Amino acid sequence: MPATSGRDAGTANETTDAAILSRPLLVFSVFGAFMVAATMGLWSYYGTAVFFEMVRAGFVACF
Numbered sequence: 001m002p003a004t005s006g007r008d009a010g011t012a013n014e015t016t017d018a019a020i021l022s023r024p025l026l027v028f029s030v031f032g033a034f035m036v037a038a039t040m041g042l043w044s045y046y047g048t049a050v051f052f053e054m055v056r057a058g059f060v061a062c063f
Helices: 006-046 048-062
Strands: none
Touching (some): 006 048
16 A cells, blocks of 8 residues: 555645646746846947947847
8 A cells, every 4th residue: 555645745746746847847937037037138238329339239230
């Protein structure tokens, strides 16, 4: 006879599924926070006008 009931075993699977789903969310959140921090840092360093000109030039270079 197993030590856990069927109900407890289902909870363990749900916990594992939640951990698998939360890892991509964590990676995406960290990447998003890094992008926001980088944007704010560049904006404060270069100023508004120069920052937007750099973003526009980078966008134009892609196309």
